[in-house]
Amino acid sequence: MNNPTIKEESYRDTISLVDKGGDRNWVYPKKPKGPLYTGRTWFSILLLAFLFTGPFLSYNGHPLFLLNVLERKFIIWGIPFWPQDLPLFALLMLTFVVFIIVFTVVFGRVFCGWACPQTIFMEMLFRKIEYWIEGDYKAQQKLDKQPWDVEKAVKKIGKHAIFFAIAVLIANTFLGYLIGVNEVEKLIIDGPTAHLGKFAALIIFSTVFYFVFAKLREIACIVICPYGRLQGLMLDKNSIVVAYDFVRGEPRGFRKKGVEQQLGDCVDCHRCVQVCPTGIDIRNGTQLECINCTACIDECDDVMTKINKPKGLIRYASQAAIVNGFAKRITTRSMAYSAILVVLVSVLTYLLATRKPVEANVLRTPGMLYQQQENNQVSNMYNFEVINKTFNTQQIELQITSPVGAQLKMIDRESAQFSLGEDGLVKGSFFILLPKETIKTNNTPMEIAVLQNGKLLTTLKSNFVGPVQ
Ligand code: SF4
Numbered sequence: 001m002n003n004p005t006i007k008e009e010s011y012r013d014t015i016s017l018v019d020k021g022g023d024r025n026w027v028y029p030k031k032p033k034g035p036l037y038t039g040r041t042w043f044s045i046l047l048l049a050f051l052f053t054g055p056f057l058s059y060n061g062h063p064l065f066l067l068n069v070l071e072r073k074f075i076i077w078g079i080p081f082w083p084q085d086l087p088l089f090a091l092l093m094l095t096f097v098v099f100i101i102v103f104t105v106v107f108g109r110v111f112c113g114w115a116c117p118q119t120i121f122m123e124m125l126f127r128k129i130e131y132w133i134e135g136d137y138k139a140q141q142k143l144d145k146q147p148w149d150v151e152k153a154v155k156k157i158g159k160h161a162i163f164f165a166i167a168v169l170i171a172n173t174f175l176g177y178l179i180g181v182n183e184v185e186k187l188i189i190d191g192p193t194a195h196l197g198k199f200a201a202l203i204i205f206s207t208v209f210y211f212v213f214a215k216l217r218e219i220a221c222i223v224i225c226p227y228g229r230l231q232g233l234m235l236d237k238n239s240i241v242v243a244y245d246f247v248r249g250e251p252r253g254f255r256k257k258g259v260e261q262q263l264g265d266c267v268d269c270h271r272c273v274q275v276c277p278t279g280i281d282i283r284n285g286t287q288l289e290c291i292n293c294t295a296c297i298d299e300c301d302d303v304m305t306k307i308n309k310p311k312g313l314i315r316y317a318s319q320a321a322i323v324n325g326f327a328k329r330i331t332t333r334s335m336a337y338s339a340i341l342v343v344l345v346s347v348l349t350y351l352l353a354t355r356k357p358v359e360a361n362v363l364r365t366p367g368m369l370y371q372q373q374e375n376n377q378v379s380n381m382y383n384f385e386v387i388n389k390t391f392n393t394q395q396i397e398l399q400i401t402s403p404v405g406a407q408l409k410m411i412d413r414e415s416a417q418f419s420l421g422e423d424g425l426v427k428g429s430f431f432i433l434l435p436k437e438t439i440k441t442n443n444t445p446m447e448i449a450v451l452q453n454g455k456l457l458t459t460l461k462s463n464f465v466g467p468v469q
């Protein structure tokens, strides 16, 4: 959304983080305050509490959340997904991405401002510590400009030491989600030398988190985050974003006492710019850099209150709402995305509801035909695989049910009954034997019942190859 009263769109040719010389433009945002900031603070406390306790939450002795990418083992809300569930897990992720797109088309970047871990950690943890140690933006600028002395050294070293300690804490939590808290606990108790790989991962994660929050900051949102980069594709004039009401605000200008002026409500105080953590002027229009943090809404509302004007010169609104006074919430675009989402959710629900706790497969051993056996019998060899997708031990039995008179003889184990431990996988081979005189076709259909704890789980189908009499 552009501000049509701004003729010059040169601000789109540059980004706020880089100065004319190509160097980093360090942003010193003014400390925000106001009802939205307070609301975001409480909401982020809730999210941070959930994030840090997440790896410790368990259900029936197993983590509630585990995202073990290396072993392709995931637990979401206590539901385990094993490597065999990868297509289902991929569909789950795809559904989540489409949900985010639908949400963004309608509500803009609400997620970035209120729930993104980058914003939460940066604005609600690291930035607050910075304000606490170095003071508000002007004090920070002064401290950075002053020569190194005891005060500067104490403040800078103290701040970065706390930043690194928090980065280590985040890295431990992150590792807890990846490999489980028990493994992290072992690393802490046994020491780094006993788990060099995990320790190296911890150091790398800690350094990355420290670098992101101490140095990279808003660059992560503006340059690196793919979600941020895709905003231009997802937002349209009906999307609700943090927006400046140029209809009401322009022409902007400082009010001179006792002078009659034809001005809009914006007093050009620049407080919305000073408070912006990405260093932009929202009055230019919607920009890629805006993470919808709402700090400028709070700031401008405060100004409006002081000059006895209605709040909301900067507010959550769509361009259509600002220009026309009303907005279409349901558009063709949002309906099309919603339809895709409904289809995905339906397929996902069906797959989750019909997902079997134990998966079994049987395949006639490739490259082998039939074998002549004693007692005028013919055999075929099969490979089987049974996977336990639950946390409980399962008793499994294989039974040949068709054709009549067939026998099942295990090759690498004594019995067709076996137990399958948690996350267990049993592979093996067996023969099916048929009396030669019963073979009427060279491709006899065959059925094997798989019993789980004495109950029929599934019936596997294959075929039996034999000589026709
Ligand atoms: S804070 Fe409000 S009044 Fe001040 S410059 Fe920004 S939009 Fe204008």
Ligand code: SF4
Residues within 6 Å of the ligand: 242, 272, 275, 276, 277, 278, 279, 280, 281, 282, 289, 290, 291, 292, 293, 294, 295, 296, 297
């Ligand atoms: S323009 Fe406003 S909402 Fe957007 S990042 Fe800056 S302060 Fe936050």
